Amino acid sequence: MTTASSRLRRRGALLFGGLGSIVGFLAFVEFTSGVLQGYYTPLLTDLARHLGVNDADVNWLEGSQLMLSALVVPALSKLGDQVGHRMVLIWSTMVTLAASIALVIAPEFWIFLVAWALQGFYVVWLPLEIALIYVRASARTEDQQDQEDPDDREDRDPAHGAPGPAAVTRRAAALLVGALEVGAIAGALAAGALVDTMDVQAVLAVPAIVVGLCLVAIILGVEETPGASPANFRMRDFDLSGLGWVTLALLLIMGALFVVRGTGLAPDRPGLWLSVLMLGAGAAALWRFVAVERAHPDPLIDVRMFTDPALWPVFATAGLFGVSVLGAQAPLSTFARTDPAVYGYGLGTTGFQTSLIIGIYLIAMVAGALLLPTVSRWASPRLALLFATLAVAAGFALFLPFHETIGQVITNMVVVGLGSGALVASLPAAAAAAAPREQTGVATGLTNSVKTLGGAVASCVFGLALATTAFAGAPEAASAELIEGGTAGSFSGYLTVWIVCSLTALASAVLLLFVPKRAFA
Structure with missing residues (x-):
């Protein structure tokens, strides 16, 4: 032992x-x-x-x-x-x-x-x-090198070094x-x-x-990290102005979507015009944030990287990918739990059955990440990512005709998971390779932030789509009384989610054609 x-x-x-x-x-x-x-x-x-x-x-x-x-x-x-x-x-x-x-x-x-x-x-x-x-x-x-005898360092076998x-x-x-x-x-x-x-x-x-x-x-x-010195930290050196403006912008944009959720899109309702004003104010705050970041010596987010011709396709791809990998999680779960005997669609799964579907999806993501190097060697890194985005697009497109049984949904999720796993593993590396050497860490972090923002906006939009009362495509067996008093999302909303996720994945495939070759080295 x-x-x-x-x-x-x-x-x-x-x-x-x-x-x-x-x-x-x-x-x-x-x-x-x-x-x-x-x-x-x-x-x-x-x-x-x-x-x-x-x-x-x-x-x-x-x-x-x-x-x-x-x-x-x-x-x-x-x-x-x-x-x-x-x-x-x-x-x-x-x-x-x-x-x-x-x-x-x-x-x-x-x-x-x-x-x-x-x-x-x-x-x-x-x-x-x-x-x-x-x-x-x-x-x-560095400590080991300082304590080491220079002669020993020269004679040491590199294969057995630390x-x-x-x-x-x-x-x-x-x-x-x-x-x-x-x-x-x-x-x-x-x-x-x-x-x-x-x-x-x-x-x-x-x-x-x-x-x-x-x-x-x-x-x-x-x-703690060696050399950390909290006592020397000065709050005035932190980019609080940039943080404040981007926070205000995101709150206004999300608040506008929340107002629309509560009041609807009818032109005769004041909520529509309030949401338009909030969106305009959010855009203005975002514009001010960009100006502040350009002028700051140590900005919270280096916005100049978004205009780099080698990086913007990677960031745009990450944002579009966030729509499906993050924004579609909740709709997929609630669709599985919706009772088809009541609403005419859904799977009516128990909590454990739903967790099994999610577990299989996660395993498919791991498999996709592990298969990426093999596919990259067999084809090329760019083609491997194109296959991944097309797999995500195909998987969500399969939901349109095939969504009535657990087997159909699992098949769709496996296809989506294989593509999503490859993209999760490869996009940060592509951003790091496309960025200047001194900005690789920043580029990788921004890829994650853009992906998260894409998922956040998609979650809000999908919430609006699922809240619609038009159950387009739902079987007539679902009575109007049950639908009006029910709590499930609309069937037309789920169709919208699957279509948007498929189209954004296709758009990601197009954008990957503009990523420079050095990002796939």
Whole structure:
């Protein structure tokens, strides 16, 4: 036993340059992140009933969290560089824990909505962890070189030397992403099994417990970034002006969509014109944000990168991809839970059956990511990504004629998952390769932020589509009385979701033709 554990410790030291213990604790953090990402999706219909809202309204949960995530990642990532990655990791985990507890006791939908949005602070965990590992690995390498005799360094066999910071970070990132996927699958399966046997509030308490354990793991097992000096941090050096303008812009845009959801699109209703004014004000705030960022010496977001001819196709592709990979999660879950005996469409699945569908989809995403290198060697990196986007487009198009059985939906989801997994794995790398060498990290972060924004806007728009009362295409067996008093999203809304996701994937395929060759090196 002792020999085996010693062997594992030596292997961890070799793989992670002496950072095996920290990487192990951070892997549990990412497992928790995966649980949060997978746990709630099978529960969305149950949450809608618990909160007394329609299925269409759960899209606002996804939209609000994604919108906040787009703000949190660049702001807290930059703050981590300035005050210490461990400190910001603890802060963000405390906010996530408080929000997870609030979800259990929230008495109203709007309180639940705010708590759900704040729970999205967990999205910054992975960028902070990667930065922390890289900085610690670099510091350890420098210390070893300083203590090493120059003659020994020249005679040492490079094959048996300690791995460099980049190698350590790549290996650690692979382990962290693997832990995240395992957590997502475990979370989805656990939620589906529990919701069929327990009260919704009791089911909601499970993520709060897991996040609490995660906070303990960070405090006890993760050391601060070497050289971090919170005492030297000056708030006036932080781009608060840029953060304020982009926050105002996103709040106005999302608020406009929320007003339309409440009042409808009829020209004779004041809500339509209020939403138009809010959209105009949001566009003006966004314009001001761009001007502020251009003038700031250390901007929150380097907006100049969006005009780079080598990068804008990658960012646009990421935004369009976010529509399907993030915006369509809630509609797919609620469609599966809709009872066909009542509404004439849907699958009528239990919570556990829904979680199995989601688990198979996640496994397909992992398979797509793993198959990407093989397909790239067989064809070319550009063709591999084109195949991936076309798979996403085909998978959602298949929903239009084939959506009546669990087998049909699983087949569609597997096709979508294979393409989505490849895109998730490759788009950040394409952005890093297309960007100037000194801006690779920024480009990768912006790819994630743009993808999140695309998902946020899509979630809000899909919520509007599902809230429509025209059940176009629904079988006549669904009586008008049941439909008017029901809580399911409209069938025409689900058709809209599938069509939009398919078309945006096709548009992504076209944009990939404009990405420069060096991005696929």
